[in-house]
């Protein structure tokens with residue numbers, strides 16, 4: 001029997017990278033999965049992978065920056081599977097990673113977009129999914145932050161947004177503990193997703209920490225995050241809420257943290 005049997009999970013940004021990895025693994029653990037992604041085709045691809053392995057999935061086109069779109073996704077998910085009791089707030093982006101922009105040069109719209117996709121999206125999804133969890137008698141939320149959220153990062157907007165995800169996780173955990181809802185977050189380090197590979201190719205992680213960036217030499221795989229998420233969503237972690245779990249190859253624990261030369 002899987003660790004998420006009889007559960008219904010929403011995964012935002014489930015059409016790619018870490019989100020896709022979580023969708024596939026949640027389904028393998030017995031959950032029915034609602035894949036909420038801006039790109040319907042990508043969500044459909046993930047759904048097809050789940051069905052191929054005998055699981056149940058619903059692909060939904062959803063923009064996590066828009067309340068109406070989230071409300072419609074939640075409605076479609078409940079209509080398909082009867083309830084929602086798992087939420088993975090996974091969407092996020094680091095625009096500054098592209099060329100290590102300093103804040104004087106950071107465009108206001110890019111600051112806002114970074115905050116919205118990484119942080120406000122979690123607020124909006126919780127706002128619409130938590131009432132369904134309460135109806136279901138409880139639930140479990142896992143937010144995807146980053147080690148940049150609690151270790152100095154050159155990218156100011158991304159670091160601030162991801163730090164916000166950690167604080168948000170703690171507050172929501174406190175607010176809904178009595179409703180049998182646990183809320184935790186995962187802080188990935190450098191990962192082997194399309195976005196992570198791009199950042200690595202551009203030397204972003206090395207630029208931030210030129211000496212050595214993590215204890216374990218390999219990059220993280222989507223499966224590494226999915227494993228941690230299943231743990232946080234299952235009874236194995238029933239005494240954990242409001243926590244952050246680093247899945248980073250030892251990156252957070254490395255003390256070397258030399259800022260890049262900017263001139």
Ligand SMILES: NC(=O)c1ccc[n+]([C@@H]2O[C@H](COP(=O)([O-])OP(=O)(O)OC[C@H]3O[C@@H](n4cnc5c(N)ncnc54)[C@H](O)[C@@H]3O)[C@@H](O)[C@H]2O)c1
Nearest residue numbers: 013015016017018037038063064091092146191193195196
């Ligand atoms: N990749 C890394 O190295 C790394 C490291 C630390 C943290 N993270 C975090 O992990 C999370 C996932 O990262 P990833 O590398 O897998 O991302 P990714 O770029 O591979 O996938 C993101 C997915 O989100 C979808 N999406 C984008 N905007 C959306 C919107 N408005 N509404 C709904 N869906 C939308 C995209 O279509 C895509 O399918 C992010 O929060 C990221 O900040 C990633």
